[in-house]
Amino acid sequence: MNYKIRALREKLKSLNLEGMIVSNPTNIRYLTNIESEGTLLITRKENIFLTYTMYLEDVNRILTIDDEIIVADVRDVSAEEAENFFVFCENIGFEENYVTYEQYKRLKRRYRINNMVETENIIEKQRMIKDEKEIENIKKACEITDKCFKHLLGYIKEGMTEKQIALEIEMFFKTHDTDGVSFNPIVASGENSSMPHWIPSDRKVKNADPILIDMGCKYKGYCSDMTRTIFMGCILEEIKPVYDLVLKNQKNVLDSMRNNYNIKTLSRGVDDSFKLSNYLLIHGLGHGVGLDIHEIPYINSKNESFLKENMVVTDEPGIYLPGKYGIRIEDTVLINKTDCITLTNSEKGYVVI
Amino acid sequence: MNYKIRALREKLKSLNLEGMIVSNPTNIRYLTNIESEGTLLITRKENIFLTYTMYLEDVNRILTIDDEIIVADVRDVSAEEAENFFVFCENIGFEENYVTYEQYKRLKRRYRINNMVETENIIEKQRMIKDEKEIENIKKACEITDKCFKHLLGYIKEGMTEKQIALEIEMFFKTHDTDGVSFNPIVASGENSSMPHWIPSDRKVKNADPILIDMGCKYKGYCSDMTRTIFMGCILEEIKPVYDLVLKNQKNVLDSMRNNYNIKTLSRGVDDSFKLSNYLLIHGLGHGVGLDIHEIPYINSKNESFLKENMVVTDEPGIYLPGKYGIRIEDTVLINKTDCITLTNSEKGYVVI
Numbered sequence: 001m002n003y004k005i006r007a008l009r010e011k012l013k014s015l016n017l018e019g020m021i022v023s024n025p026t027n028i029r030y031l032t033n034i035e036s037e038g039t040l041l042i043t044r045k046e047n048i049f050l051t052y053t054m055y056l057e058d059v060n061r062i063l064t065i066d067d068e069i070i071v072a073d074v075r076d077v078s079a080e081e082a083e084n085f086f087v088f089c090e091n092i093g094f095e096e097n098y099v100t101y102e103q104y105k106r107l108k109r110r111y112r113i114n115n116m117v118e119t120e121n122i123i124e125k126q127r128m129i130k131d132e133k134e135i136e137n138i139k140k141a142c143e144i145t146d147k148c149f150k151h152l153l154g155y156i157k158e159g160m161t162e163k164q165i166a167l168e169i170e171m172f173f174k175t176h177d178t179d180g181v182s183f184n185p186i187v188a189s190g191e192n193s194s195m196p197h198w199i200p201s202d203r204k205v206k207n208a209d210p211i212l213i214d215m216g217c218k219y220k221g222y223c224s225d226m227t228r229t230i231f232m233g234c235i236l237e238e239i240k241p242v243y244d245l246v247l248k249n250q251k252n253v254l255d256s257m258r259n260n261y262n263i264k265t266l267s268r269g270v271d272d273s274f275k276l277s278n279y280l281l282i283h284g285l286g287h288g289v290g291l292d293i294h295e296i297p298y299i300n301s302k303n304e305s306f307l308k309e310n311m312v313v314t315d316e317p318g319i320y321l322p323g324k325y326g327i328r329i330e331d332t333v334l335i336n337k338t339d340c341i342t343l344t345n346s347e348k349g350y351v352v353i
Numbered sequence: 354m355n356y357k358i359r360a361l362r363e364k365l366k367s368l369n370l371e372g373m374i375v376s377n378p379t380n381i382r383y384l385t386n387i388e389s390e391g392t393l394l395i396t397r398k399e400n401i402f403l404t405y406t407m408y409l410e411d412v413n414r415i416l417t418i419d420d421e422i423i424v425a426d427v428r429d430v431s432a433e434e435a436e437n438f439f440v441f442c443e444n445i446g447f448e449e450n451y452v453t454y455e456q457y458k459r460l461k462r463r464y465r466i467n468n469m470v471e472t473e474n475i476i477e478k479q480r481m482i483k484d485e486k487e488i489e490n491i492k493k494a495c496e497i498t499d500k501c502f503k504h505l506l507g508y509i510k511e512g513m514t515e516k517q518i519a520l521e522i523e524m525f526f527k528t529h530d531t532d533g534v535s536f537n538p539i540v541a542s543g544e545n546s547s548m549p550h551w552i553p554s555d556r557k558v559k560n561a562d563p564i565l566i567d568m569g570c571k572y573k574g575y576c577s578d579m580t581r582t583i584f585m586g587c588i589l590e591e592i593k594p595v596y597d598l599v600l601k602n603q604k605n606v607l608d609s610m611r612n613n614y615n616i617k618t619l620s621r622g623v624d625d626s627f628k629l630s631n632y633l634l635i636h637g638l639g640h641g642v643g644l645d646i647h648e649i650p651y652i653n654s655k656n657e658s659f660l661k662e663n664m665v666v667t668d669e670p671g672i673y674l675p676g677k678y679g680i681r682i683e684d685t686v687l688i689n690k691t692d693c694i695t696l697t698n699s700e701k702g703y704v705v706i
Contacts, residue, residue, distance in 0.1 A: 036550070053635045054549040057675050094454075101449040101457040102471070118455070167527045174520045196407040197389070282406045322410050 001068045004031050005047060007126060012042065012093060017117055019043045019086050020093035021107055026291050027095070027123040029221065032069060033062050039074070041111075043085050050074040083112040093119040124296050128288055129310045134222060135334060138289065138312050141178065141217050141224035142332050142343035148172045148215065149228060149346040153353055158207060158232055162187040162200035165213070173217040182223035182293045186214035193229065193326040196283055196318060207233040210325045216293065216332075223293045225314050226344040227330035230351040240350075242279075242319050243327050247348060249273050250329045253285065253315045257333055257340040263303040270317050271301055279319045286314040289332055311335040312343070354421045357384050358400060360479060365395065365446060370470055372396045372439055373446035374460055379644050380448070380476040382574065385422060386415050392427070394464075396438050403427040436465040446472040477649050481641055482663045487575060488687060491642065491665050494531065494570050494577035495685050495696035501525045501568065502581060502699040506706055511560060511585055515540040515553035518566070526570040535569035535576035535646045546582065546679040549636055549671060560586040563678045569646065569685075576646045578667050579697040580683035583704040593703075595632075595672050596680050600701060602626050603682045606638065606668045610686055610693040616656040623670050624654055632672045639667040642685055664688040665696070 001009075008031065012020055022028055022040040028049075029035055036058050038051030047069045051059055059071050086092050094107060096118040108116050130138065148169060155168055169185040188198035189205045193212040205211060214227040229243070249270045256266055267285040274281050286299035289312045297305060299313060307313070313335065318328030331342045354362075361384065365373055375381055375393040381402075382388055389411050391404030400422045404412055412424050439445050447460060449471040461469050483491065501522060508521055522538040541551035542558045546565040558564060567580040582596070602623045609619055620638040627634050639652035642665045650658060652666060660666070669683030684695045 035552070053633075054673070058548050058550070096454040099454055101447075101452055101454050104454040163527075167524075170527070171520075171524065174516075174523070195411050197411070199388075320407070 001047070002031075002066060004126070005042070005067075008123060009042065011122055011126070015093070015117075015119075015122075017091050017093045017119070018089040020119065020122075021099075021111070022095065022123065023103065023107075024095050024098040024123070027098075027127075030123065030127055030291055032067060034059055035062075040069075041085055044089065046070055048072065048085065050077060079110075082110050086111050086113055089114070091115045091117045093117050093122065095119060095121075095123075097121060097124075121296060127290055128296055129308060130290060130312055131310075134290065135310065135312070137220045137222035138224060138332065138334075139343055141182070141219035141222055142226070142345075144173065144176050144178055144217055144219065145215065145224045145226050145332075145344055146346050147176065148217070149213070149226070152213065153230070153351065156205065156211065156230075156232075156353055159204050161202045161204050162189055162192070162198075163202060165205075165211075166200035169213075169215050176217075177219075179218040179221065182216035182218045182225065186212065186227075188212045188326070189232075191323055191325060194320045194322050194324060196320060196326065196328070205232050208236055209233075210235075210239060210327065212326055212328055214328065214330065221291050223289050223291070224344065225289050225293060225316075225330065225332050226346065227316055227318075227328045228346055228348070228351065229327045229329065230353060232353060235350055235352060239325060239327070241277075242321075243350065245274070245277055245279070246317050246319055246327045246329055249317045250315055250331070250348070253317070254331070254333065254340060254342060257307060257313075257315065257335060259307060259309040259335060259337045261307045263297060263299055263305055263307060264301055266307075267299055267301040267303070274317075274319065281317060282320060283318065286316050286330075288313050307335045309335055309337050354400070355384070355419060357479070358395070358420075361476060362395065364475055364479070368446070368470075368472075368475075370444050370446045370472070371442040373472065373475075374452075374464070375448065375476065376456065376460075377448050377451040377476070380451075380480075383476065383480055383644055385420060387412055388415075393422075394438055397442065399423055401425065401438065403430060432463075435463050439464050439466055442467070444468045444470045446470050446475065448472060448474075448476075450474060450477075474649060480643055481649055482661060483643060483665055484663075487643065488663065488665070490573045490575035491577060491685065491687075492696055494535070494572035494575055495579070495698075497526065497529050497531055497570055497572065498568065498577040498579050498685075498697055499699050500529065501570070502566070502579070505566065506583070506704065509558065509564065509583075509585075509706055512557050514555050514557050515542055515545070515551075516555060518558075518564075519553035522566075522568050529570075530572075532571040532574065535571045535578065539565065539567035539580075541565040541679070542585075544676055544678060547673045547675050547677060549673060549679065549681070558585050561589055562586075563588075563592060563680065565679055565681055567681065567683065574644050576642050576644070577697065578642050578646060578669075578683065578685050579699065580669055580671075580681045581699055581701070581704065582680045582682065583706060585706060588703055588705060592678060592680070594630075595674075596703065598627070598630055598632070599670050599672055599680045599682055602670045603668055603684070603701070606670070607684070607686065607693060607695060610660060610666075610668065610688060612660060612662040612688060612690045614660045616650060616652055616658055616660060617654055619660075620652055620654040620656070627670075627672065634670060635673060636671065639669050639683075641666050660688045662688055662690050
């Protein structure tokens with residue numbers, strides 16, 4: 001059995017669960033490499049992937065004998081067989097943060113489960129700590145993101161629209177050995193940069209504009225995430241102290257990030273520093289990155305947990321002045337025992353193009 | 354108040370519901386045009402959109418006074434205020450097919466709701482029947498899809514990879530006034546075409562290959578969906594009868610589709626015809642298209658309901674021979690009183706390039 005499923009089984013045992021129904025496709029991919037629609041049943045003795053005929057060829061191509069996964073068309077499983085998967089079991093885990101209320105009721109009925117137990121992101125927690133192969137993939141995604149940024153510095157010209165720049169980002173990733181973007185790139189110029197989740201528009205980049213670019217790609221399923229705020233022609237003097245404050249905080253966070261560092265403390269440090277200058281941190285300071293672009297742990301002032309070795313997270317403070325401009329600087333970061341490594345390495349000082 | 358929310362309120366009233374919590378972002382967009390994260394509360398007298406500070410500027414830009422929607426940061430709503438939204442209410446609807454089990458529990462607690470009532474896709478059902486503006490948008494998306502197909506016929510050459518062709522599709526949509534693809538295009542060549550949901554690979558298109566192309570774009574949020582199977586250089590004789598059988602069935606379905614036509618009957622007709630030739634219809638015959646690429650109604654042999662005027666659905670029979678090839682032909686179709694209109698109009702006879 002592959003080591004990820006084995007680790008999950010041990011965890012289930014320790015929680016007194018006799019099995020689990022895995023519905024979240026990202027968790028299924030993590031455990032099995034399967035990308036097709038379906039449900040993974042971890043029963044007492046077997047791993048069963050229930051899918052549809054149209055995916056069978058695909059799934060069988062991906063699995064190896066070592067995975068020890070039985071594959072079947074869900075429609076070939078009779079009601080009686082379904083009830084037998086978890087027979088004599090008391091507690092079966094499910095994903096209460098993924099399964100809808102309706103699906104919950106259906107699963108409970110179909111598999112005749114006595115006690116459906118909430119598993120509190122048991123697999124997502126396992127996913128927080130990346131293995132060597134996963135880190136390699138994220139590193140590669142970050143490298144290609146840096147290359148894309150370098151390319152953009154030569155590409156962006158006054159008069160181009162935000163949409164044009166966003167499209168160039170997508171094209172770059174698609175033509176550089178990735179699975180494409182890890183999320184729709186944000187390109188926000190001038191006053192649009194004050195909206196943290198701006199959708200690229202037809203606004204043309206003008207002289208003295210800040211241009212906030214938030215982008216990432218996927219390499220073998222694993223994401224990168226980076227933001228830089230650059231400037232067209234020149235930087236308005238009034239922006240510099242805000243830029244400096246964001247950058248100082250972004251770097252301070254990097255100086256602190258390491259194994260066992262308290263997440264809340266990290267975020268509060270930035271909160272406090274911003275408040276001293278009458279600004280607010282209006283979004284989370286960061287988030288985990290992996291198969292999903294946003295994963296646990298979420299780096300904010302309410303998270304009581306700690307960073308751990310081999311987590312990959314972002315560090316992305318930002319300040320936004322509605323109607324004027326916004327500055328955000330973000331890296332994807334690998335947590336080590338005594339420090340951290342920034343996996344995205346594009347220039348963070350003033351960049352004027 | 355806008356007419357979509359008014360219609361929803363009337364429906365709620367008829368179901369004896371005193372309010373509803375709308376969580377599905379597509380439903381929120383349908384009702385309000387808001388694309389930012391948040392929750393829409395339909396209370397007895399008010400419409401309240403709870404979001405986050407970082408989206409406030411964006412949301413206020415989109416809403417008009419006519420929408421009659423109160424916007425607030427969810428973190429500015431005290432526990433007491435939250436409990437008051439539905440005070441003295443008995444039955445409040447929620448989206449059991451969207452809300453996770455965990456969210457269900459949280460909503461019930463936060464808004465102190467006596468009876469959370471499953472609404473059985475009440476808004477999705479409203480969305481099935483498109484208004485004039487929605488149909489205009491889907492028509493436009495389909496027109497651009499036809500243009501893309503025409504472009505591909507000149508673009509695709511022997512030796513190109515599936516990925517290259519898929520990228521060209523994305524580029525075409527992005528540069529032709531759309532919001533981009535409505536789903537990741539499927540480009541499946543040669544034996545890969547036997548997998549209905551193939552992800553474009555580095556396989557190069559060879560002489561005599563069938564090339565199955567399933568693609569669509571979004572125009573002002575509304576989707577198109579079309580599949581054609583074309584051929585490189587020539588068509589193998591053995592493929593022709595299969596192609597003809599798929600096309601005959603695809604056209605027969607179009608001949609039947611109209612207001613009040615039984616959905617089950619449509620799908621069974623294709624099932625039966627395929628079985629007569631020892632083939633199987635291994636996926637649904639079609640699905641609704643709108644703000645989502647896959648919406649209700651699902652066109653399959655189990656659906657007891659009827660087509661209605663101003664529904665937009667797909668008609669996409671396919672036959673797949675593992676290891677050999679697959680043929681699928683799909684149009685997006687507008688249902689009329691006495692017939693239907695195919696909104697995608699690319700060539701469906703043998704296309705050899």
